[in-house]
Amino acid sequence: MKIPIQRQVQFFFGSRHENSNNKTVLTYGHGDVIRGQEERWEPDLVPWELKVQNNKIYGRGTADNKGQHTVNIGALKSILETRGCLGFNSKILIETGEESGSPGLADFARQQKELLASDVLISSDGPRLQPERPTLFMGSRGSIVFDIEVNLRNGAHHSGNWGGLIANPALILSNALSVIADKRGQIQIPEWRPKTLTNSVRMALADCEVDGGEEGPRVEQDWGEKNLTPAERVFGWNSFEILAFTAGIPERPVNAIPGTAKARCQLRFVVGTEVDDILPALVRHLEKEGFSNVTVTPADRGVMQATRLDPDSPWVKWAANSIKETTKKKPAILPNLGGGLPNDVFSEILGLPTLWVPHSYASCSQHAPNEHMLPEIAREGLEIMAGLFWDIGLEDFEIATYQ
Structure with missing residues (x-):
């Protein structure tokens, strides 16, 4: 049928x-x-x-x-x-x-x-x-994809004439992204940190070793949530990723300060994460950290539930x-x-x-x-x-x- x-x-x-x-x-x-x-x-x-x-x-x-x-x-x-x-x-x-x-x-x-x-x-x-x-x-795990953008002005302006005088949206966006996850990728937004890593889940994952095979990447021990095993990080925890970042013309850079910068981002999340509060929590966190000129927009792919x-x-x-x-x-x-x-x-x-x-x-x-x-x-x-x-x-x- x-x-x-x-x-x-x-x-x-x-x-x-x-x-x-x-x-x-x-x-x-x-x-x-x-x-x-x-x-x-x-x-x-x-x-x-x-x-x-x-x-x-x-x-x-x-x-x-x-x-x-x-x-x-x-x-x-x-x-x-x-x-x-x-x-x-x-x-x-x-x-x-x-x-x-x-x-x-x-x-x-x-x-x-x-x-x-x-x-x-x-x-x-x-x-x-x-x-x-x-x-x-x-x-x-569930998945939500969204854009984080800094839109300051139309067009680009010569970096020699205007460097140090006007804000660079790529720098602002880079700093905004850095308060979402730290230098080892640990999530900094309290509402994004799971509370559902139960004993039964930990026990099931205790003998699970993540391995991509001979041709796959190696697990990096100094990346991700510090006090979790690799299996717990990917199967029992949330992860924030930047999928793409654009500012200016990456394939043909010029000496100009771009007017806009945009990052396509994703949160993979486990059961227990409040789906309806994921993006509002992000906005609150960015505003608290002083990034009120950053906009957050859900992508058109919707949300996949955990x-x-x-x-x-x-x-x-x-x-x-x-x-x-x-x-x-x-x-x-x-x-x-x-x-x-x-x-x-x-x-x-x-x-x-x-x-x-x-x-x-x-x-x-x-x-x-x-x-x-x-x-x-x-x-x-x-x-x-x-x-x-x-x-x-x-x-x-x-x-x-x-x-």
């Missing part, structure tokens, strides 16, 4: 109903990707053609997200071919706007609650904590046990992903426990040139998902067993 909700955004839905007494599993994926950036890929690679090279499967969408939900659909197919039935009811939802903030997805879920009604969401997106370690996460399922949930215990049985490895359990997902649609609107099993890794180059998937992770992911789907389809399956 193809269901249009908004212009240029469509939802694809399919279902298999076997027995009303069975559990119902909803699986989600997104078929849209970011732009190809063709000119920046390696010379022998094209973003729109799959190519296996150097033990990597290259192509735009291999990691984010077509490759991942293809693995899950393949696992469903393998269960049908082996068992002759699933043993549970299956619903699959594929959207086409996730990279643009999932416009229409929440409205679709509200309108189609009965159609999407399920017992649990089991899906795949994002990276594993480490390439070789199966990972299970139950939500995602979500988290308690690591002590019986669904988490069941899934972790199934993954361990399949792989003989103890999975990393993350209360939430560091990045963003429209998980609130499933956890808040549909009221589902949400389980995410990623089939990628941190150095997959998603949103960048040379995006790829590792065959060994895809293969193990197929085994993991087949194991989860097999187990939930057993006649004696009872989630209460894992209380």
Whole structure:
């Protein structure tokens, strides 16, 4: 079934109903990707053609997200071919706007609650904590993107004639940004500092080591919140980032004081952060620090909400046990992903426990040139998902067993 909700955004839905007494599993994926950036890929690679090279499967969408939900659909197919039935009811939802903030997805879920009604969401997106370690996460950090701007005058003025006489908006903006986070990136706005790093979250993260693989960047121990582990910083805390900064003409600088300066910024935030107070708190903080001539404007991408399922949930215990049985490895359990997902649609609107099993890794180059998937992770992911789907389809399956 193809269901249009908004212009240029469509939802694809399919279902298999076997027995009303069975559990119902909803699986989600997104078929849209970011732009190809063709000119920046390696010379022998094209973003729109799959190519296996150097033990990597290259192509735009291999990691984010077509490759991942293809693995899950393949696992469903393998269960049908082996068992002759699933043993549970299956619903699959594929959207086409996730990279643009999932416009229409929440409205679709509200309108189609009965159609999407399920017992649990089991899906795949994002990276594993480490390439070789199966990972299970139950939500995602939220995200809000906004602009901070200093607009003093129209046009630029010669720096020799006016330097020292008129204010430089880039200098003002640089200083304003420095009071949001200190020199090691620690957030300075009290309302932006979480109070939800609970013992259960800390315990789940205690054996989690952040590792982007051989080609990924190294974790910098002197960056971020000082008294937290790297895993706590990215999965249990908020982070402020400057995504872009413009003043003057960066590609062709001239000897002139610019009239304006602008920074595109982002806050990644965990459950417990007051979403409606994020930007007002920023404005109050800047005014308190003496930056009343700085304006804050939300970007047009909206807000992605933060979500988290308690690591002590019986669904988490069941899934972790199934993954361990399949792989003989103890999975990393993350209360939430560091990045963003429209998980609130499933956890808040549909009221589902949400389980995410990623089939990628941190150095997959998603949103960048040379995006790829590792065959060994895809293969193990197929085994993991087949194991989860097999187990939930057993006649004696009872989630209460894992209380």
